[in-house]
Amino acid sequence: MLAIGGAPSAGCAVIALLVCALSCTSGRESKTAGEASRDAPDRHAFAPVLLPDLSRASESVRRQLRDAYGSLTERIGEPGTTTSQLAQAYGHMGMLLMAAEYPDEAEACFIDAQVLAPDDIRWPYYLGHSYKTRGETLKSVAAFERALRLQPDDQATLVWLAGAYLDQGKPEAAEPLLTRALARQPQSAPALFGLGRAALARSAYADAVQYLERALSLDPRAAAIQYPLAMAYRGLGDMDKAEAHMRLRGPGELGPRDPLMLELGSVLESAVAYEVRGAKALDERDWAAAAASFRKGVELAPNEPSLHHKLGTALFMRGDARGAIDQFEEALRLSPGFAKANYSLGVLMGSNGRPDKAIEHLSAAVRDDPAYVEARLRLADVLRATGRLAPALAQYEQAAKLDPRAADAPFGYAMTLIALKRYQQARDRLLEGMKGYPDQLMFAHALVRLLAAVPDERVRDGRAAMRLMQDLRAKEPRTPELDDMMAMTLAELGQCGEAVTWERDAIGAAERAGRTDLVRRMAGNLLRYERGRPCRAAWGDQYGGLLQ
């Protein structure tokens, strides 16, 4: 039993503060706000508030909940406590319990807070969300409806309640709420999104397109709109638009601005809660906020390696490489087999011009987690860049086997074969890559260069290179690289004059783009073409000369 103010012990996990049947609350709910505030609270007429078994909670959460429970108990015991103070104490306790994922106990607190302060939207609103999380739609609807009666134009309540109606298969009930939300805020993308969803649920595709297109124009980054919009276009038979929007779909939700839930999300003092907040900030690219949250998490759980790793990531993104290294090393000290920390250190070392240290850390990451595809790919890249070609091939091969979706693996493998001057094998691999990854044009790019400019005349094939070039030009906008490849191909076909023109265009475009490295490399090619010679340096020296 957890006695108030005492230490936890085994046995009964809960204690009732004030015991009464839940049905007691229904009669009180019918009172008006004025009556409730005039009356002294009947302290024996509330749902029992139970402190859950906290044995599995972290120390900081236990402390927080016990403190809040103590405060609540004190408030109840003090004769001078006002109704509003008591409601606040119950509500605060409920918020903590809900944030800590104790929904039953939170529910009791919110119900009591609601009885004490029937004109306060917060308590039915939180109840609505608590039920929603548990999938209890009917109760969620009832709670949101109560909240809406208190604040009929509250945007968040309107949108969430409409969402609950959609879950019930009642688009006709959702639409008036969303229309009301839109009338209040004509620029509300969430309201338009909801109207689009409701229209889709009625198979009213034209209406859905109209609402969802408007929502997208207001919030072009909201990837969540893309899928329903694609479905709406599909319903209208416009498959081109459906496919285009489908390609742009992505994760994420499009919810209303929700200050109450934001507040609830910040009440819990636990390492995991800070980790969640930090991750959210990372998603929002707010590196400073992410670092601050992770640092608080580290303070609460200094021995948790993943928090140090995440803090290191946030610091790195903020530009603090030294701080990042310290955190990654601390993560490794706490957990020597922590592959992600070794991976991050490997990436950092690689970008700092320390390939040997990078290889050391990336090898450790792969050793500790053999299925870590990103680590294998990065390791392979560093090995290739430093001339360790055979082990690079092995890593690319393993990465491809582990994740056949990773086009970088077969591509890296082919490029390593080129570095090894195994041009025929490289050509075959690139052809396979083009077939297997039709959207990844890097295979075709590499193949054009290979066919146009490798020293091995058994592999060189200017005509085939030109066919590929024509395909690429139909698929891609003109770029300096593409022009350079065209010049290379023309030179191989003996059309050096035209090659000179294309190469000059490429150099001009690269200069305008400020790409001096590219200009330097292409200048060498231009010189060759001007002398009537084909190119035999397909990639120049961009791979440290290893490819030639």
Place this chain on the structure above:
Amino acid sequence: MLVGGCRERATTSDQRATSDRQPTSDDNAWFADTAPQSGLTFTHFNGMSGEFYYPEIMPPGVALLDYDNDGDLDRLFRNDLVVDGRGGRTLRFTDVTGSSGIDAHGYGMGAATGDYDNDGCVDLYVTALGSNQLFHNNCNGTFTDVTRASHTDSRGWSVSAAFVDYDRDGWLDLFVGHYLNYRLEGNIRCFGLAGGPDYCPPHVYTPEPSRLYRNNRDGTFTDATAAAGLATEFGPALGVATADFNGDGWIDIYVANDGQPNQLWTNQRDGTFKNTALLAGAALGAEGEAKSSMGVDAADFDNDGDEDLFITELTGQGVDLYVNNGSGVFEEQSARAGLRQPTLPFTGFGAAWLDVDNDGWLDLLTVNGAVTQNVEASARHEAFPLQQRKQLFRNVGGGRFEEVTVRGGAVLQASEVSRGAAFGDIDNDGDIDVVVGNASGPPHLLVNNIGQRAHWIGVRLVGGETPRDMVGARVAIARSDGSTLWRRARSDGSYASANDPRVLAGLGDSTKPPTVRVRWPGGRVEEWRAVPVDRYTTLKEGTGMGVSAR
């Protein structure tokens, strides 16, 4: 019948006493649990140690197979069904694991069944964390482990698999859905918001590529994953259902993924597949969110002649009901059908379309159990606090369902950690029974007590020289009222489980023998007239009246 999983735990009287399960004495309940009295006394134990190893929450699956060809479904407990003179049925299962030669040595997950060598005896594929195993049925009550020789070990972590003749050559190929890259040594620790340890979500691990094995017709298989075009798109697969979704006569493969878009591998009729799930509207939830898909089943619930999809999901997500428009294009209609709201509080695993009351409309049963700790159960200091009840939905026509779990009986309302569920007519009385696999608990044998009150038709569809079950065959049953029921022979679907491949269709109060038209997996269409009702009939490919394919 086979229950996948780890090992049996000795059942003590105390443990039985604390279990929620109670044999129902309610005669009106649609289902009664007869596991204890029929000899199914196995108790699954997942090996949990308090370390919250992810694989602990995934098994067990269940397989129903007539391994001894005696006409009743077994479960590696041999079923000695006794029918008395008045039609009364007594189920008696005998544990024959030891004598069967089946030595499953991995951390078991589930099973698939199919006669891959066309010898007329159903074989068994066991999925696991580690190496899978293929057991060849020797047609004498024993099995031989042919994993190595057949090249089907498919190492890694797989849960659901399906035998499917995707190239229409008359030999069953094998699709193995793989889940996550997981090693015990690389186990990641996860915590709830309050700081307590808990099971991880799937996204902390990377998915493993699933595998398609082509049958070489000589007892071996070739990994055709890349050649078939399946290699570059995959997710953490948990459920697999094979059916001809676009009505072109070629079987497609649907894969339910946990936390990533599902795949609909549409058969291109040349040995390759194309994932059409996204534009087909069967990859994501209605709002475009990738859901935590687990169990899946395909069937024609609205009797319009095409295969619709039902998928179980995580608490807070609600199930998916993808309604087919006949061409392999779907609309998610769970909310409209009345299924979304009641399923939101549950995490579903095993599931199937079944006509519980034989009224001709397919109903739904889901078996549930959470994957993160249930606070209330934790407070009771339960060792595995993930319990949830099951759900039964009755098809009321018009594309709508009503929840009838209470009518299903006490066994459906008991809170347990249910995972696999296999569906079939175990007592051969003309209705669908269910075996439910519970994680760290005893199984249930849910005997259907309502289906036999209506009339029905049962067909076993066999083909080949040594007749085997022709999974994938589609059946059109023309009823006396002019309507047609569409069913298919299948053993796949649900979660980690294998079902009765016979086709059973409810006829309501009609006693008129219907006409049955079969579209065989190879493309041939045949018809049988006046097929008897209220009994099983074996229809052999090549013995019916040939009709044009369209």
